[in-house]
Amino acid sequence: MENLSRDLAQGSQVKKPGHMHKAPRHWTVLLIGDLGKIVSFRLSKPLVLALTVCVTASLSIVIYWVVSYNSVCMENTQLKKELDTLTAGLKAAEREREKALVRLMVLEGKAEQTDEAPAATVQEPTADKPEGEEGAKSVGPVSPAPAPETRETVQKVSPGPARMSVENFKIRQDPEDNALKCEFLLRNIDPQGMKISGHTFVVLNPKEGSGESPKAFPWTPLKDGRPTLFQRGQRFSIARFMVVHGTLTGVSAIDRFTTATVYVYANTGDLLVEKVFEVDKVFES
Structure with missing residues (x-):
């Protein structure tokens, strides 16, 4: 009876849990081929952390390059549009300048016709004129001589x-x-x-x-x-x-x-x- 009581007392005692195992500092990766060949390698915690940092940095650089490239492309497109606009404006200004020049010439011609009456003139023979003047006779209205320009010869x-x-x-x-x-x-x-x-x-x-x-x-x-x-x-x-x-x-x-x-x-x-x-x-x- 004493032995039975002792056994029951020992069985009723709760065992204290043992110490928890520490977290692993490395992992072993197994690669199994189709033919059953096994290849294993170990990954340490610092190595995993370094790989994570490298992948994150690489992705960040790629994203930065893509964003920068898109920004440059958009800026280049905008500059091309502005250049096309300026070129079109310059061409329009050139056309307006030519039109203004034509209108000015028309007004000058009308002013000359108003100020000068048509007259018939007879030119003298070449022998009676200094060298360099025209010698043939011509009868008819004489157009006004163009205004002299200092930079032309x-x-x-x-x-x-x-x-x-x-x-x-x-x-x-x-x-x-x-x-x-x-x-x-x-x-x-x-x-x-x-x-x-x-x-x-x-x-x-x-x-x-x-x-x-x-x-x-x-x-x-x-x-x-x-x-x-x-x-x-x-x-x-x-x-x-x-x-x-x-x-x-x-x-x-x-x-x-x-x-x-x-x-x-x-x-x-x-x-x-x-x-x-x-x-x-x-x-x-």
Whole structure:
């Protein structure tokens, strides 16, 4: 009986729990292949933490690059739109300027017709005039002479009364295309008021010793600085006047050139105008 009581007392006693196991400091990863081959490697706690930090940092860098790239693309698109808007505005301003110039020329023509009455004049023979004046007689209304411009010099024209004039010649640099943009006003001053058609050239003449060759627009072979194929010129057909535009390509330094010559030919090949402009006076930076 005593043994039975002792056994019951011992069985009724509650066993105290043992100490909890500590958290593992590393893990073992097992990889089992299809053929039963087992590969194991251990991952320590610092290694897992380092891998987590690296992955997080990599994702952060990738996200930053993507956001930055999208921001740059949006800014670039916005700049392109602004550039297109400015370009369109510049072209519109150029058209308005040309229209204003045309209106000004019309008003000048009306003012000249109002102030000057038509008169018939007879020119004397060449023998009675100083050298350089016209010798043939001509009867008919005489158009008013164009206003002299200090930056222009007329070299040679075809015999007979002047029929065309070149005015307001300008040159400006186009850095994007490595070229020069030029423009001038071509006016019909034919005494009989006939419509004139023909071709124009602009030739840029280099400085001596600059190593440059003459530049022509439109391109044509040159002989003694003059175009040899007048049919290749820029066509025109005017009764009063027009603004002519041109582009001289392959010009990187304007200071290597001294003068620009405008040639105006009739459809028959006759040289109507040969006018020289000093580059440093007509160049617009």
